[in-house]
Amino acid sequence: MKRPLGAAGWIKVILPWILLAGLLLLPATHPSDNLIRLLFITAVWTTTSLGWNLLGGMAGQVSFGFAVFFGLGAYTTALLMHAGHSPYFGFVGGAAIAMLASFLIGLPTFRLRGPYFVIATIGVTEAVRVIMNNLDVTGGASGYRITEDKPFSPLEHYYTAIAAVALAFVVSMVIAGSKFGLALRAIKQDEDAAADLGVNPFTSKLWIHAIAAGLTGIAGGIYARRAAFFYPGDVFAFQTGISILLMPVIGGIGTVWGAVLGGVVFGMVEEELVVHFPNLHLLIYGSLLIVIILLEPDGLLGLLRRLFRLFRRKREDSGSPDADQILWGRGGVEGRKF
Amino acid sequence: MDAVEYLDLLLKALLLAGVYAAMAVGMTVIYGVMKIVNLAHAGFLMLGAYFALEMFQRFHIDPILGAVMALPVFFLFGMLVHWILVRWLPKSDTPTLASLLLMFGFLLVLQNVGYLLWGTEDQSILTPLTLSSVQIGEISIAKVKLVVFVAAVVCMIVLQIVLHRSWFGRSMRALIQNPYAAKIVGVDDQRTARLTFGLGTAFAGFAGALLGMLYSFSPDFGRPFLLRSFVIIVLGGLESVSGVALGAIVLAVLETFSTAIPLPWYWHKWSFYYLPPSYQPVVPFALLVLVLVIMPKGLAGLFNRKWKAA
Numbered sequence: 001m002k003r004p005l006g007a008a009g010w011i012k013v014i015l016p017w018i019l020l021a022g023l024l025l026l027p028a029t030h031p032s033d034n035l036i037r038l039l040f041i042t043a044v045w046t047t048t049s050l051g052w053n054l055l056g057g058m059a060g061q062v063s064f065g066f067a068v069f070f071g072l073g074a075y076t077t078a079l080l081m082h083a084g085h086s087p088y089f090g091f092v093g094g095a096a097i098a099m100l101a102s103f104l105i106g107l108p109t110f111r112l113r114g115p116y117f118v119i120a121t122i123g124v125t126e127a128v129r130v131i132m133n134n135l136d137v138t139g140g141a142s143g144y145r146i147t148e149d150k151p152f153s154p155l156e157h158y159y160t161a162i163a164a165v166a167l168a169f170v171v172s173m174v175i176a177g178s179k180f181g182l183a184l185r186a187i188k189q190d191e192d193a194a195a196d197l198g199v200n201p202f203t204s205k206l207w208i209h210a211i212a213a214g215l216t217g218i219a220g221g222i223y224a225r226r227a228a229f230f231y232p233g234d235v236f237a238f239q240t241g242i243s244i245l246l247m248p249v250i251g252g253i254g255t256v257w258g259a260v261l262g263g264v265v266f267g268m269v270e271e272e273l274v275v276h277f278p279n280l281h282l283l284i285y286g287s288l289l290i291v292i293i294l295l296e297p298d299g300l301l302g303l304l305r306r307l308f309r310l311f312r313r314k315r316e317d318s319g320s321p322d323a324d325q326i327l328w329g330r331g332g333v334e335g336r337k338f
Numbered sequence: 339m340d341a342v343e344y345l346d347l348l349l350k351a352l353l354l355a356g357v358y359a360a361m362a363v364g365m366t367v368i369y370g371v372m373k374i375v376n377l378a379h380a381g382f383l384m385l386g387a388y389f390a391l392e393m394f395q396r397f398h399i400d401p402i403l404g405a406v407m408a409l410p411v412f413f414l415f416g417m418l419v420h421w422i423l424v425r426w427l428p429k430s431d432t433p434t435l436a437s438l439l440l441m442f443g444f445l446l447v448l449q450n451v452g453y454l455l456w457g458t459e460d461q462s463i464l465t466p467l468t469l470s471s472v473q474i475g476e477i478s479i480a481k482v483k484l485v486v487f488v489a490a491v492v493c494m495i496v497l498q499i500v501l502h503r504s505w506f507g508r509s510m511r512a513l514i515q516n517p518y519a520a521k522i523v524g525v526d527d528q529r530t531a532r533l534t535f536g537l538g539t540a541f542a543g544f545a546g547a548l549l550g551m552l553y554s555f556s557p558d559f560g561r562p563f564l565l566r567s568f569v570i571i572v573l574g575g576l577e578s579v580s581g582v583a584l585g586a587i588v589l590a591v592l593e594t595f596s597t598a599i600p601l602p603w604y605w606h607k608w609s610f611y612y613l614p615p616s617y618q619p620v621v622p623f624a625l626l627v628l629v630l631v632i633m634p635k636g637l638a639g640l641f642n643r644k645w646k647a648a
Contacts, residue, residue: 282447290423
């Protein structure tokens with residue numbers, strides 16, 4: 001049985017279409033190259049943010065290691081293009097390799113829970129970067145260059161990135177509404193209880209990890225094709241993994257719209273910040289993380305909700321159970337009353 | 339490779355283990371009392387190294403003395419950090435992701451402060467000790483390594499005495515063993531937690547200064563050592579201070595010997611090959627994942643399980 005949609009429900013249904021139409025029609029207004037570049041970067045980051053959110057937000061498995069998939073996507077795409085394949089085939093290949101890697105990483109590390117999984121993913125990223133720095137096939141630490149015969153067309157890159165975001169969004173929405181998504185949320189709340197109810201936490205986590213990795217791999221490929229030159233210290237950097245993790249946390253962990261919001265804010269802020277305060281971006285991210293953890297675990301989306309609530313009639317609200325589950329562990333934890 | 343070379347490596351590994359133990363012990367006490375995986379440890383290590391450098395360059399204080407001076411300074415700093423940030427975290431029996439991300443955010447802040455103050459280039463502390471060495475038979479050992487080892491071991495012994503003889507040490511160990519029982523018999527957990535965080539930070543600063551004498555460093559210097567610390571405390575069973583010494587030795591030996599042990603390899607015929615030195619940094623990271631997966635309770639846990647099974 002379906003409930004009739006309220007005003008808020010209609011907005012939720014229509015908003016993605018309006019956004020998509022706006023983004024697709026935007027080039028008709030002849031925007032500046034800089035705006036297109038900015039939107040391209042934002043779209044790439046948002047794709048990774050949505051991907052991370054599937055694993056970190058929905059299934060509650062926070063990973064610092066998504067730079068591995070981003071980098072593998074970039075390198076696979078580049079190597080396939082170098083071998084004469086179309087870039088779009090390259091993106092698919094990048095996604096496939098990233099998914100394969102996600103299984104290799106997930107098989108051992110998903111035996112761990114909570115913070116131990118997180119620490120293990122840090123180890124994996126560092127190890128992969130050291131290996132990629134020394135690998136001969138990819139030029140080692142000095143990087144890899146993509147050469148395309150075609151003239152550089154910013155709009156093609158732009159549309160590819162928009163398509164990737166749309167794909168990530170649709171995948172996220174479908175999973176969020178499916179039985180699989182429900183299983184993931186059950187795992188986030190209580191793995192043992194979920195297992196008792198017939199969910200296999202291990203395989204569910206493996207699959208969502210693979211899907212998330214695939215999306216991140218595509219984003220990496222798209223990024224690499226436009227950047228045309230990249231090196232392990234860039235795409236495999238620990239910093240990249242942090243950025244991918246920060247976006248959903250900033251936007252609102254565990255919700256699709258939060259991941260989108262976080263990606264957009266991060267993409268815009270990153271581009272603006274790097275220009276104006278190149279020395280301060282770590283400081284800003286760090287403080288943002290501290291403030292969000294201590295004051296508003298639901299991120300910007302939670303802040304927006306709180307603002308909306310001020311305008312509506314006052315209502316007793318339990319706050320943010322979703323983010324609380326991920327950040328503070330199972331059940332109520334003593335002492336979290338602000 | 340002959341016997342002397344292996345002996346040489348073994349000695350180097352043991353000397354390294356001393357610093358590693360001093361480096362990881364701060365993380366252990368914080369984990370034990372507060373169940374916080376202190377990712378900001380990397381930042382404290384980095385600050386410790388720069389502290390010794392500044393002391394050396396501005397006031398011409400010997401780095402070893404600088405490392406000892408780092409203890410009280412970082413103790414106060416740690417208490418301050420606990421007072422400002424950490425005490426707002428809820429108490430929990432298992433580490434929470436919130437604490438992890440909070441400390442990670444703080445690490446980013448510390449790193450950025452490091453970049454602002456000292457720039458991105460690599461620095462190193464060069465004293466007359468750095469280049470001279472002691473000759474024992476065919477083996478030569480850099481003097482600085484010996485000095486650092488002695489400093490680290492002395493500090494660990496002092497810590498053991500503090501932990502076993504003082505009121506603070508006893509209440510800390512009580513909190514590690516059983517927080518509820520400790521509170522019932524009158525241990526002030528907030529105060530002990532604050533002091534413990536100070537102690538952990540003090541040791542991080544001290545170890546950072548020692549590491550700064552051995553390696554060149556930049557504001558990004560702590561991260562590999564952070565992961566090494568974590569390997570060590572997991573090997574040591576997460577909460578035991580004496581386990582740290584064991585874990586440090588295991589890691590140091592494995593790391594040092596990783597490039598010296600011939601690995602059998604089958605490619606058309608059996609042959610041996612050595613791990614290229616450029617891949618050596620992979621060892622602690624791979625070990626981290628391996629240890630977490632295979633023996634999450636550490637070496638001691640492994641032995642316990644065997645004894646129970648027997």
